[in-house]
Amino acid sequence: MGKIPESYYFYKDQLRRAKEEKEKLKKEYESKINGLNDEISFLKEKIQAQHTMIEQSIENVMRLEQQLKSFDLEISKGNSEDKDNTD
Numbered sequence: 001m002g003k004i005p006e007s008y009y010f011y012k013d014q015l016r017r018a019k020e021e022k023e024k025l026k027k028e029y030e031s032k033i034n035g036l037n038d039e040i041s042f043l044k045e046k047i048q049a050q051h052t053m054i055e056q057s058i059e060n061v062m063r064l065e066q067q068l069k070s071f072d073l074e075i076s077k078g079n080s081e082d083k084d085n086t087d
Helices: 006-086
Strands: none
Touching: none
C-alpha cells in the first residue's frame, strides 16, 4: 500500500470541521426551538388566563343583570303596593 495523498488529510480535516459546524448549528437550532416552545407555552398560559377572566366577567355581568331585574321587580311591586295602600 502506498503513501496516503496529502489531499486526503485536507479533506478529512474539512470534513471534521464541517461536522463540528453542523453540530454547533444543530445545538443553536435546538436552543432556538426550545426558546420558541417556552415562549409559546407562556403565551398559551396568558391566553388561558385571559379566557378565564373573560368568562368570569361575563358571568358577573349576567349575575348583575339578573340582580337588576330582581330589583326592578321589587321596586315595581313596591310602587304598586304603595298605590294600593294610598287608594
